[in-house]
Amino acid sequence: MPPDSFRTGLAELFDLAASGRLKVAVGGRFPLHEASEAHRLLEERRATGKVVLLP
Structure with missing residues (x-):
């Protein structure tokens, strides 16, 4: 393109x-200090929608 x-x-x-x-x-909002949990959600394919990290 x-x-x-x-x-x-x-x-x-x-x-x-x-x-x-x-x-x-x-699919989920996580404070930055819980980024590892957000990644786990993605790795385990349990996220439905976007996963957002908050400052």
């Missing part, structure tokens, strides 16, 4: 996210 097409697609993706029309399934 040429760089201009990539930029256009990425801009559209961010617009969808900013408008709330793009829904992302979050």
Whole structure:
């Protein structure tokens, strides 16, 4: 994909996210000090959706 097409697609993706029309399934939120548990969840394939690490 040429760089201009990539930029256009990425801009559209961010617009969808900013408008709330793009829904992302979050399977878990973990404080950074529990990152090992978040990784374990991923390694064991128990995560449904994205796993988010929080500062």
